[in-house]
Amino acid sequence: MANHPNAGKPAQKSDLINVPRLMSSYYLNEPDIVKYPEQKVAFGTSGHRGSALKTTFNESHILAVTQAICDYRKDKHYEGPLFLGFDTHALSEAAFNSAIEVLVANEVETIVQTGRGFTPTPVISNLIIQYNKTHPSFLSDGIIITPSHNPPEDGGIKYNPPHGGPADSDITDWIQDRANQLLIDDLADVQIYPFSQAWKTGYVKEQNFIEQYVEGLNSVIDFEAIKNAGVKLGVDPLGGAGIDYWPVIKETYGINLTLVNDNLDPTFGFMTLDKDGKIRMDCSSECAMASLIGLKDDYDIAVANDPDYDRHGIVTNTHGLMNPNHYLSVCIDYLSKHRPDWDPTFKIGKTLVSTSLIDRVAAANNKQVLEVPVGFKWFVDGLTNHHIMFGGEESAGASFLTKSGDVWTTDKDGIILALLAAEILAVTGKNPSQYYDELTELHGKPIYKRIDAPANPEQKSVLSNLEPSDITSTELAGEKIEAILTEAPGNGASIGGLKVVTENGWFAARPSGTENIYKIYMESFSGEQHLAAIEQEAQDIVSQAFTSAGL
Numbered sequence: 001m002a003n004h005p006n007a008g009k010p011a012q013k014s015d016l017i018n019v020p021r022l023m024s025s026y027y028l029n030e031p032d033i034v035k036y037p038e039q040k041v042a043f044g045t046s047g048h049r050g051s052a053l054k055t056t057f058n059e060s061h062i063l064a065v066t067q068a069i070c071d072y073r074k075d076k077h078y079e080g081p082l083f084l085g086f087d088t089h090a091l092s093e094a095a096f097n098s099a100i101e102v103l104v105a106n107e108v109e110t111i112v113q114t115g116r117g118f119t120p121t122p123v124i125s126n127l128i129i130q131y132n133k134t135h136p137s138f139l140s141d142g143i144i145i146t147p148s149h150n151p152p153e154d155g156g157i158k159y160n161p162p163h164g165g166p167a168d169s170d171i172t173d174w175i176q177d178r179a180n181q182l183l184i185d186d187l188a189d190v191q192i193y194p195f196s197q198a199w200k201t202g203y204v205k206e207q208n209f210i211e212q213y214v215e216g217l218n219s220v221i222d223f224e225a226i227k228n229a230g231v232k233l234g235v236d237p238l239g240g241a242g243i244d245y246w247p248v249i250k251e252t253y254g255i256n257l258t259l260v261n262d263n264l265d266p267t268f269g270f271m272t273l274d275k276d277g278k279i280r281m282d283c284s285s286e287c288a289m290a291s292l293i294g295l296k297d298d299y300d301i302a303v304a305n306d307p308d309y310d311r312h313g314i315v316t317n318t319h320g321l322m323n324p325n326h327y328l329s330v331c332i333d334y335l336s337k338h339r340p341d342w343d344p345t346f347k348i349g350k351t352l353v354s355t356s357l358i359d360r361v362a363a364a365n366n367k368q369v370l371e372v373p374v375g376f377k378w379f380v381d382g383l384t385n386h387h388i389m390f391g392g393e394e395s396a397g398a399s400f401l402t403k404s405g406d407v408w409t410t411d412k413d414g415i416i417l418a419l420l421a422a423e424i425l426a427v428t429g430k431n432p433s434q435y436y437d438e439l440t441e442l443h444g445k446p447i448y449k450r451i452d453a454p455a456n457p458e459q460k461s462v463l464s465n466l467e468p469s470d471i472t473s474t475e476l477a478g479e480k481i482e483a484i485l486t487e488a489p490g491n492g493a494s495i496g497g498l499k500v501v502t503e504n505g506w507f508a509a510r511p512s513g514t515e516n517i518y519k520i521y522m523e524s525f526s527g528e529q530h531l532a533a534i535e536q537e538a539q540d541i542v543s544q545a546f547t548s549a550g551l
Contacts, residue, residue: 047158
């Protein structure tokens with residue numbers, strides 16, 4: 001699909017949301033999920049998201065979801081505090097206030113950032129982990145109110161249980177079903193304590209999250225190397241939840257860090273438009289990152305994060321914005337060589353649609369790869385139990401262990417991935433783009449692509465339930481098929497689709513959870529012509545599966 005004519009250009013007044021109307025809609029629009037099922041609470045891989053304007057993220061939704069989380073905590077006997085954070089989207093603070101009313105009414109000790117400040121997702125994860133290390137019988141958990149990099153009119157809410165990472169589908173299904181029942185029952189069983197009084201009850205406690213997190217970063221990143229090398233680091237917070245963290249990082253560790261944009265604006269009017277012409281704080285998009293890319297020559301490394309800081313964008317002065325898959329490969333190779341205290345048996349975590357260069361880099365470093373379905377939740381156990389040294393997704397989200405090999409976060413941490421780029425340059429003398437070029441000289445240069453293809457609900461169901469025996473092809477783009485996967489090799493979990501692998505290429509096909517399309521991810525180590533053949537034959541293989549099913 002061609003980019004919008006205004007992609008990469010500064011947002012204009014006509015692109016901005018009407019904040020008063022959005023906030024009014026949060027309180028005035030009431031979902032009717034019986035009549036309009038699309039207004040239901042629906043937890044995807046990153047919680048429930050929606051917009052008040054569409055009656056998919058409103059006060060009633062948040063009251064119901066928060067009560068459902070309280071009910072889940074009681075069911076599981078979680079009696080520790082709940083860490084509550086929110087990002088800089090317009091709807092987030094209103095949802096934060098709604099959540100406080102329910103949490104206090106349910107007598108849940110709720111810990112928030114001092115001064116009702118913003119809190120990144122990885123900070124909540126780290127807080128949960130650190131608390132539970134010393135309180136194993138009094139477990140804490142957390143709620144983060146964020147729609148991630150979604151447009152300014154959107155809101156979101158997600159739950160992180162005591163392991164600190166994203167909740168798995170068993171948990172989110174429980175919460176989702178309970179919340180929808182509460183909505184059907186007109187919130188009759190939702191307990192609410194007025195916000196103006198709730199803050200004074202003693203159940204809400206303020207804590208300096210920034211100080212604790214920033215002090216802990218020294219256990220993860222080699223700041224001394226960054227400081228001594230004089231790496232010039234430019235940071236664009238993209239108006240997100242970590243905006244107050246960067247000045248403290250600079251002061252604490254004495255590194256050469258410049259905040260290139262200190263705007264906090266619920267319309268995100270300082271952004272350049274994404275490829276579809278919308279405002280979207282996607283730090284992996286060249287269009288959305290155009291302003292920072294334009295400053296690349298002013299810094300050795302420039303970095304950005306999405307509003308809740310679970311994703312990263314890396315800009316180098318030699319190459320511009322890095323492809324997320326490229327950076328994952330660089331991080332894995334670098335960490336394998338520069339963390340001497342790590343157990344050599346630590347594995348690499350990757351999702352099945354991430355680049356196969358990771359497999360080649362891992363093999364060269366004598367590391368095993370744990371390949372799992374899409375979703376960071378699949379890395380939680382490995383990070384918690386110190387089996388995985390690094391877990392990363394192709395969508396620019398990752399985390400890794402501390403220098404001593406201990407768990408840092410079990411959710412994606414955009415801050416440490418941004419800082420690692422500076423460490424890599426400081427220690428090796430090569431920026432991550434130059435490092436990647438050297439990796440491809442050793443292991444081959446992959447070409448990666450993703451496309452969308454139409455599929456009706458029946459076809460999507462067929463794709464979700466395929467078995468390897470349903471595929472009759474023996475070759476893909478002139479190469480023998482080595483593996484046909486419908487389950488992830490790393491953990492045996494269903495991938496909800498299909499992956500076909502050859503020696504120098506692969507494709508994966510998965511149905512969209514929200515649209516009548518399926519997504520095809522593909523990669524070739526043999527050039528553009530080979531990739532084009534994979535693309536065509538991938539669609540043919542999927543079409544044949546549909547035909548065999550009578551569709």
